[in-house]
């Protein structure tokens with residue numbers, strides 16, 4: 708059998724995509740809407756307290772296009788906690804005005820393809836822990852898509868030996884690094900958890916950098932030969948204030 712890359716896992720991730728039922732929202736009375744908004748603002752507060760206590764992280768972004776209206780991206784220590792934030796949101800009055808558009812369950816992952824040989828417990832290394840349990844950036848834009856590495860007869864990632872995969876990942880990493888300061892990536896593994904093998908979540912202050920990075924990577928062997936991609940979701944940051952503005956009728 709081929710050598711599997713070894714992976715380190717951090718916080719569990721839920722990308723919870725919702726659409727707003729504008730007809731129901733607009734026909735609700737003022738009091739009901741005000742209560743729903745108050746409850747929503749409470750949630751924003753709770754999520755930011757969890758983040759301050761470094762027990763997880765949440766980012767809220769609008770989604771452009773018809774696939775969804777917004778995404779709640781939650782990172783939490785356990786699947787139980789993720790499930791609990793999801794359920795708590797479902798119980799809110801505001802959630803009654805939303806429909807479930809898409810969701811993705813995964814866990815923040817680092818592989819050893821490019822890891823140094825430095826011994827010791829990686830979970831004692833604060834740089835590693837910061838990458839596995841990241842506070843989600845609150846950049847102007849998010850881009851999310853799920854992906855696989857191909858398993859065709861001629862191009863099967865999982866049949867390549869470790870050295871070949873490592874070389875390709877090195878080239879991938881070099882392209883990625885040239886976007887330092889422009890795009891921040893959080894790779895989450897979802898084998899056994901969801902329909903694709905990884906979730907790719909990108910953060911940037913200039914949305915065009917998503918296009919440039921993803922396009923450049925298409926020419927890199929690991930993406931050109933082995934990348935298979937799901938639907939892309941892109942949109943702007945929603946703060947408690949801009950969420951409120953979006954919901955004004």
Ligand code: VOV
Pocket residue numbers: 712816817818819820821854856876879880882883884886890891892894905907920921924925930934
């Ligand atoms: C912002 C840029 C950026 C940077 C710096 C970067 C670097 C790195 C490094 C160093 C490593 C390997 C070690 C680790 O950290 O795991 C990875 C790993 C990975 N990547 Fe990446 N990636 C980026 C960006 C980036 C993008 C845009 C994509 C989507 C590909 C595309 O064509 O649309 C991607 C995918 C992945 C995946 C699926 C993995 C896991 C593959 C596996 O088989 O295990 N990635 N990635």
